[in-house]
Amino acid sequence: QQPVQSPQAVILREGEDAVINCSSSKALYSVHWYRQKHGEAPVFLMILLKGGEQKGHDKISASFNEKKQQSSLYLTASQLSYSGTYFCGTQGGNTPLVFGKGTRLSVIA
Amino acid sequence: GAVVSQHPSWVICKSGTSVKIECRSLDFQATTMFWYRQFPKQSLMLMATSNEGSKATYEQGVEKDKFLINHASLTLSTLTVTSAHPEDSSFYICSARRTGWDNSPLHFGNGTRLTVT
Numbered sequence: 001q002q003p004v005q006s007p008q009a010v011i012l013r014e015g016e017d018a019v020i021n022c023s024s025s026k027a028l029y030s031v032h033w034y035r036q037k038h039g040e041a042p043v044f045l046m047i048l049l050k051g052g053e054q055k056g057h058d059k060i061s062a063s064f065n066e067k068k069q070q071s072s073l074y075l076t077a078s079q080l081s082y083s084g085t086y087f088c089g090t091q092g093g094n095t096p097l098v099f100g101k102g103t104r105l106s107v108i109a
Numbered sequence: 110g111a112v113v114s115q116h117p118s119w120v121i122c123k124s125g126t127s128v129k130i131e132c133r134s135l136d137f138q139a140t141t142m143f144w145y146r147q148f149p150k151q152s153l154m155l156m157a158t159s160n161e162g163s164k165a166t167y168e169q170g171v172e173k174d175k176f177l178i179n180h181a182s183l184t185l186s187t188l189t190v191t192s193a194h195p196e197d198s199s200f201y202i203c204s205a206r207r208t209g210w211d212n213s214p215l216h217f218g219n220g221t222r223l224t225v226t
Binding site: 002032040041042043044047087089096097098099100101102 | 143145151152153154155158202213214215216217218219220
């Protein structure tokens with residue numbers, strides 16, 4: 001079942017922060033986050049496997065609340081290069097990755 | 110590491126013809142590969158799971174006789190769109206996961222943009 005992402009779109013000025021949420025009606029085994037630039041393939045950002053897990057790289061981090069069946073992606077001090085569509089992918093046990101509808105992020109100068 | 114090569118990058122074909130798209134894992138083995146389709150400004154929709162040495166598993170609503178999948182080796186899966194029609198025009202993306210690494214991320218090919226005229 002497709003996870004629900006919010007917001008659908010967001011516009012930021014450089015340096016501003018954003019949060020993208022991903023929730024599922026089913027128990028989650030893992031949550032994957034990807035960013036896709038227009039006309040390109042998705043690029044892996046990070047994967048969260050355990051409830052309560054948080055991780056990050058540079059100024060992008062994510063958390064996974066297993067009990068609430070949701071994950072959030074945090075973008076801090078956004079840069080122009082952060083623009084793109086962010087997808088969360090969820091997996092419930094031994095099932096393929098199912099992607100949300102995406103959140104379109106636009107960072108402007 | 111973990112490079113997935115997809116070929117061709119784009120193809121234009123006439124209605125009624127068939128098109129084959131290849132997906133190769135270059136530096137790892139992938140027992141399982143996944144084929145996604147993406148329409149403009151929409152999400153990646155899983156079409157089928159390709160299993161090496163056995164039949165593919167298709168998602169509901171995906172015609173298995175139209176989208177033929179062959180996973181002949183641990184590094185190659187092919188998707189053939191048979192009797193293509195304009196409504197099949199889309200961005201097709203394959204992905205693969207290292208064999209035995211169930212918790213690892215999916216590695217995506219660069220996609221194939223199919224245009225059926």
